[in-house]
Amino acid sequence: MSIGLPAHLRKESVTRAFARVINAVAFVCLTLAFVGVVTLYASDTSRNLVPAAIALIPMLITVRLLNRYRTMFFTVAHLLIGGPATYWFALTIISQLRPVGVVGHYLLDLVLIAMMFVGGAGRNVVWSILWCTVGVAVSQASVALASLQIQGFVHPHPTVFVIYVAAISVLMILRLSQRGVRRVQSHLHRAARDDEFASLRYGIEATSAAVMHDTVLSHLAAIAHAPFGAMNPKLQRDISRDLEVLVGEEWLSEAALDSSDSVRHDWQNSALLATITEARALELVVEVTGDLTALSRLDSRGDAALAPAVKQCLVNVINHSGTMRAEVAIFGSPSEVSVLVVDAGKGFNEAETGADRLGLRQSVRRRIETVSGTVQVWSTPGLGTSVMIRVPTAENAPALERSAAQ
Known part of the structure; x- marks a missing residue:
């Protein structure tokens, strides 16, 4: 995808595309979590799940802002706001769904994945890996703290770690592929430059051949067919004028x-x-x-x-x-x-x-x-x-x- 892009745009374009994808995934995960919480509350209003739904709203907002601006400020803001929001969400889910069960862990996993996919200020693959790691650490710490406060133990979330490893693997593959793209792109640029030079050379050669025929060869033919004696004054003027054109290389500037x-x-x-x-x-x-x-x-x-x-x-x-x-x-x-x-x-x-x-x-x-x-x-x-x-x-x-x- 990035072979034909200039070298100074290739890394940025790949990283930007990846950031858009993971921000979109984060927004979808938060939306699914919000719908799930609202559905659970609608099915059983005795469970006070409203705080969990409210906790997702600022996270949805920061993800949208992060997808639009992708700056360091909004990336840090997403983590600073998302950490307490994740803690409040996990605290509500764990306290209201006892036992937490499959549905509760599913909702927690969605929020953890959304926090992990921080694709804002990643200027390259290394930065993207760093922000994903920070997102995992913040979200896991928030859920672990809520779990210790309510249950007294920490429940692992293997699905999140599997997705984290998959995301890091994709980023590493992108980093390795960029090296191969860099080598291929250099050959493509060299070929394009050689083709441009060949086209320019052909134009100059064609123009020089045409100018040679129009001037030297035409005048030689005129001299050959001229009657014996002094050269015609007009032919002399034409030859002098064309010699000035050849010596001054005006034809070369015309070709270019x-x-x-x-x-x-x-x-x-x-x-x-x-x-x-x-x-x-x-x-x-x-x-x-x-x-x-x-x-x-x-x-x-x-x-x-x-x-x-x-x-x-x-x-x-x-x-x-x-x-x-x-x-x-x-x-x-x-x-x-x-x-x-x-x-x-x-x-x-x-x-x-x-x-x-x-x-x-x-x-x-x-x-x-x-x-x-x-x-x-x-x-x-x-x-x-x-x-x-x-x-x-x-x-x-x-x-x-x-x-x-x-």
Whole structure:
């Protein structure tokens, strides 16, 4: 029960659960004793059992307070009040039921058990054992004193001692089991930490691979296809800007963005609009349709992953589709934001894509997977390509990550 709890809460939670149980047992025992005394008095009013019933009332009150507050004050109060109350109860029962008989011993045993189960201020198993022992001592002394005063001898109560031994055994088993739980819990915490590190490492690796493709590999391909002579000034500026990004490790901070970030990005301030603007600067005609306000449902992490993925899709249109027209359609739902990039170019067969073509694999798929999103590609040679990118909204992203971790 306590394996999954933090170490600083495990002992307290187990002890608190045990305290609740034994306080409940004590309250039930006192209630049964009260009902038994009232029943005996109703059957034979010549026996003055009213003082015994009255003696149980303060004990019932202290047990209820002890169950609610479980402090040292109420624990000691229960013992200080319960000792004289037990003595008065035993004095009345022994004096009015002669011989005491089975019924009398049954009523006395109930009160003795209630006094033994003191589960208030036990901060750990050792304290619980101590308070149970003190409760047994106080209750036995009270009954013994009443028995000596009325009968002149002390009658043993073996049932109480049997229950006491059973309670102590349960407490010792709990103490021993906590040691095993401590060892198991350390392994569980280590495994959870390793899994968290592995997830973080995967996100950084996926982002680094995508950034490498978007910057270095893309620029190398542009240089390879550039005409002989001086480098295009715009390409020079793009390379310088991307080098600053790589050296400054901005991509690393982007990979570590918290998915619970409350920052929202509307259409005018979104990275997706900046991406489409860059594509249009490259003479690609991009038509934007759909629900532009849906982007405000993304958190910073989702917005940071979506824009580069769409950028790579538009770059693929420019470099490989044979057309300079594309459409970007945006859809929104309470659980996700979808962006569809469509072109009517020459298309391709994704299964036959060469191993050196990393755009869809690194810049799109793996980047979107790091934010628990999905990517679907439909392409037919001669008929064009459609890429559907789905990213969970800020409210749905934490739930997706928890289910994925489980």
